[in-house]
Amino acid sequence: MNLERVSNEEKLNLCRKYYLGGFAFLPFLWLVNIFWFFREAFIVPAYTEQSQIKGCEWRTTFPFLFPLTDVWRSAVGFFLWVIVLSTWITIFQIYRPRWGALGDYLSFTIPLGTP
Template sequence: MDLSKVPNEKKLNLCRWYFRAGFALLPFLWTVNAIWFAKEAFVAPHYEEQKQIKKYVIFSGIGAVLWTIALLAWIITFQTQRAAWGEFADSISYIIPSGIP
């Protein structure tokens, strides 16, 4: 979608929708929102809705980074501690690797 052809009010509504949808445990939408609207928020000539778009872009970027950090921490912790957690780790695993008793 070419954002240059979209009216400013629709840009704001779309940016707001992506930001709010990210709260439904869809942090990928925050990443898309931050990347997609970055030029509109920081590079495009000033227009009335730009201040609100900038706010949503910044918060979307922060949310995406925080989710990435949390997900990475969980992946590292689980991968390194799975064998030590024993039966609990087996119960939360979808695929149980073989080889470590």
């Protein structure tokens, strides 16, 4: 998709949809949001909807989040997912044989032998 051919209003809607879609356990959408909209939020000349993509409006409910944009929040969410999944994969690979039947039930394929 070429974002140069899309209206600014549609860019804002698309950025928000990808950000919210990432909460449905789809961190890949956050990664796409980072790559597609980082340039639109921070590099291209200013336009009306850009301030909303950038997130310049003050957040009164959560003031500690006000400087973060949809793009930055997508990046934070994506990297948190990477940390959580990497931790789980490491723990599972190391301790699966010790878990006995539970480790076997959680495995898609059961490797032969023990490490």
